[in-house]
Amino acid sequence: MKGDDVSVSDRLIAFLPNLRRFAISLCRSRDLADDLVQAACERALASQDRFEAGTRFDAWMFRILRNLWIDQVRRTKTAGPREDIDDRNDLVGASGEQDAEARLTLKGVAVAIDELVDDQREVLLLVCIEDLSYKEAAKVLGIPIGTVMSRLARARKNLAEAAGINPAADRSPGKGGKT
Amino acid sequence: MNRREFDDETLMAFADGELDAETTAAIEEAMGTDDALVVRVATFMESRAEASAALKPLIDEPVPEALTQSVQKMIDEARRRENAPDDASQQPAADNVVTFQPKAAPRKVGSSWMLPLAASLAAVIVGAGGYLAGKAGAPVSGGMVAAISDPVMTKALATTPSGTDINAGGTTIKFVSSFRDEAGALCREFELHRASETSLVSVACRVGQDWDLRLAVAAPAAGQDYIPAGASETVDAYLTTTQAGAPLSEADEKKALGLP
Numbered sequence: 001m002k003g004d005d006v007s008v009s010d011r012l013i014a015f016l017p018n019l020r021r022f023a024i025s026l027c028r029s030r031d032l033a034d035d036l037v038q039a040a041c042e043r044a045l046a047s048q049d050r051f052e053a054g055t056r057f058d059a060w061m062f063r064i065l066r067n068l069w070i071d072q073v074r075r076t077k078t079a080g081p082r083e084d085i086d087d088r089n090d091l092v093g094a095s096g097e098q099d100a101e102a103r104l105t106l107k108g109v110a111v112a113i114d115e116l117v118d119d120q121r122e123v124l125l126l127v128c129i130e131d132l133s134y135k136e137a138a139k140v141l142g143i144p145i146g147t148v149m150s151r152l153a154r155a156r157k158n159l160a161e162a163a164g165i166n167p168a169a170d171r172s173p174g175k176g177g178k179t
Numbered sequence: 180m181n182r183r184e185f186d187d188e189t190l191m192a193f194a195d196g197e198l199d200a201e202t203t204a205a206i207e208e209a210m211g212t213d214d215a216l217v218v219r220v221a222t223f224m225e226s227r228a229e230a231s232a233a234l235k236p237l238i239d240e241p242v243p244e245a246l247t248q249s250v251q252k253m254i255d256e257a258r259r260r261e262n263a264p265d266d267a268s269q270q271p272a273a274d275n276v277v278t279f280q281p282k283a284a285p286r287k288v289g290s291s292w293m294l295p296l297a298a299s300l301a302a303v304i305v306g307a308g309g310y311l312a313g314k315a316g317a318p319v320s321g322g323m324v325a326a327i328s329d330p331v332m333t334k335a336l337a338t339t340p341s342g343t344d345i346n347a348g349g350t351t352i353k354f355v356s357s358f359r360d361e362a363g364a365l366c367r368e369f370e371l372h373r374a375s376e377t378s379l380v381s382v383a384c385r386v387g388q389d390w391d392l393r394l395a396v397a398a399p400a401a402g403q404d405y406i407p408a409g410a411s412e413t414v415d416a417y418l419t420t421t422q423a424g425a426p427l428s429e430a431d432e433k434k435a436l437g438l439p
Contacts, residue, residue, distance in 0.1 A: 020237075020240075045257040128230045129231055156222070167225055
């Protein structure tokens with residue numbers, strides 16, 4: 001229990017950058033993301049006695065935020081607010097130190113993630129970015145683990161295709177080949 | 180030998196270290212002879228690594244001051260409410276709140292980004308078979324998963340404590356660590372160095388009386404005792420994705436090897 005009895009309120013501020021990244025990637029808008037983060041923190045504080053010590057705080061927060069987002073999408077009855085492509089391109093943010101080529105590659109991947117359908121994007125974010133297990137992601141999203149896996153596999157194949165991630169093309173062993 | 184087919188979900192779960200031991204072993208074996216399968220697995224590993232790398236800068240972005248202040252204010256108010264009893268009766272129902280099982284502490288990776296992994300997987304196909312075959316004078320099945328048949332190597336794996344080097348026929352074998360894999364098998368991480376040749380960072384696990392080579396990452400020749408960071412990061416990434424346990428202590432390793 002030691003180290004787990006840190007309260008929700010003690011953890012929230014430190015977790016803000018993480019929560020905000022998830023929100024931005026999920027709803028693809030910084031303004032909406034900040035609103036969602038604030039609403040999620042409010043909800044978390046109001047129900048902090050529901051958080052069980054020793055369980056994953058990040059997954060609990062992601063679930064709260066994601067459900068708020070779904071509510072909002074349903075209320076506005078749109079496919080979710082979207083910014084134009086220029087705004088989305090700056091998802092990569094201030095990565096000034098990387099060389100030009102790396103920036104191009106990374107930007108490609110960020111945009112490709114952005115262009116995934118919501119179902120695939122959210123599961124990709126939870127597993128590949130936030131390192132939740134399939135089981136944890138299934139709980140956050142309220143779907144069976146098999147659905148997590150099929151969506152995640154599709155998301156990654158689409159991502160690989162869109163961003164040109166292809167280990168066979170440029171990283172072959174060079175000598176010998178098949179044995 | 181009939182070839183078993185694996186669907187995308189299974190290969191992805193393998194790449195993510197979420198697969199049961201039996202299927203993991205089957206895929207590892209198949210990867211030894213099926214280059215296309217290796218490429219499919221590598222695609223799943225690389226898509227994860229690249230997605231993670233692409234969104235990493237977002238977490239370093241400063242949180243807007245207004246947001247931080249607003250949340251801090253809510254926290255302060257919540258604390259005040261806590262300290263004033265009888266006021267807590269109007270908390271909203273939190274029907275969207277679930278709890279999670281604690282996740283087993285993951286093995287720490289030196290670098291969180293697994294970009295070199297896919298590239299190294301490809302290199303392994305050529306590296307492991309040729310190197311060990313050349314050394315032992317007997318061919319091992321040219322893939323990354325091969326039983327180690329060289330008796331010198333087998334004996335060294337079974338008897339050399341970690342932190343020790345041994346020399347065998349011009350090859351230096353450095354034993355790095357021992358750990359248990361997901362299925363509980365004893366595994367050893369070690370490095371093979373031979374002058375003027377590509378060095379290998381390897382992981383082998385004990386199966387009965389034999390040792391199976393699970394991973395061998397080629398590193399350019401760079402002297403007798405130096406492995407470039409990229410190669411060891413790849414091994415770390417592999418250990419993480421396969422849910423390897425923490426390194427055994429000296430005493431636990433002795434016990435596991437049956438040494439006095």
